[in-house]
Amino acid sequence: xxxxxxxxxxxxxxxxxxxxxxxxxxxxxxxxxxxxxxxxxxxxxxxxxxxxxxxxxxxxxxxxxxxxxxxxxxxxxxxxxxxxxxxxxxxxxxxxxxxxxxxxxxxxxxxxxxxxxxxxxxxxxxxxxxxxxxxxxxxxxxxxxxxxxxxxxxxxxxxxxxxxxxxxxxxxxxxxxxxxxxxxxxxxxxxxxxxxxxxxxxxxx
Numbered sequence: 672x673x674x675x676x677x678x679x680x681x682x683x684x685x686x687x688x689x690x691x692x693x694x695x696x697x698x699x700x701x702x703x704x705x706x707x708x709x710x711x712x713x714x715x716x717x718x719x720x721x722x723x724x725x726x727x728x729x730x731x732x733x734x735x736x737x738x739x740x741x742x743x744x745x746x747x748x749x750x751x752x753x754x755x756x757x758x759x760x761x762x763x764x765x766x767x768x769x770x771x772x773x774x775x776x777x778x779x780x781x782x783x784x785x786x787x788x789x790x791x792x793x794x795x796x797x798x799x800x801x802x803x804x805x806x807x808x809x810x811x812x813x814x815x816x817x818x819x820x821x822x823x824x825x826x827x828x829x830x831x832x833x834x835x836x837x838x839x840x841x842x843x844x845x846x847x848x849x850x851x852x853x854x855x856x857x858x859x860x861x862x863x864x865x866x867x868x869x870x871x872x873x874x875x876x
Contacts, residue, residue: 724753839875
């Protein structure tokens with residue numbers, strides 16, 4: 672089980688940060704949370720439910736990988752920013768084994784190892800990454816990560832949450848962090864991510 676975790680779950684956490692929307696220009700400050708939304712997008716065999724005022728960045732998304740940004744960041748035709756400024760990524764792996772993700776303690780050991788931190792670092796440098804905490808919940812295992820490597824999402828993304836879950840029988844990693852200069856607090860980021868994951872599970876029974 673540990674072998675599968677270290678090679679599949681940690682591997683899935685290596686989320687591509689290909690070219691994303693430009694971060695030029697000042698972005699408004701974080702001002703609260705709005706979790707409503709009904710638009711769906713397909714990521715591989717699964718569907719995700721987009722938060723209100725968020726759109727998929729088709730220039731950065733691939734078959735099993737999705738980047739979701741405020742619609743305002745992607746189009747000058749949109750007038751308003753959403754009530755919270757964040758970036759979501761969703762990575763869909765292969766079919767999960769029958770035992771699911773495995774033991775949280777084993778996943779934590781894999782993530783905190785040098786190989787694990789090398790894998791999840793955007794720069795490939797394990798010293799750039801800290802695993803700040805792990806929170807097992809019924810719907811997902813939530814991991815708080817700090818990565819000081821350069822990111823196209825801006826410095827607000829330095830500390831972010833990643834959720835490891837099984838959705839529709841597929842292994843999935845969803846991340847959320849601040850966008851541009853805007854940061855999400857630890858509590859707000861977790862709340863937003865939990866809602867995103869739960870809605871994704873509801874959309875993929």
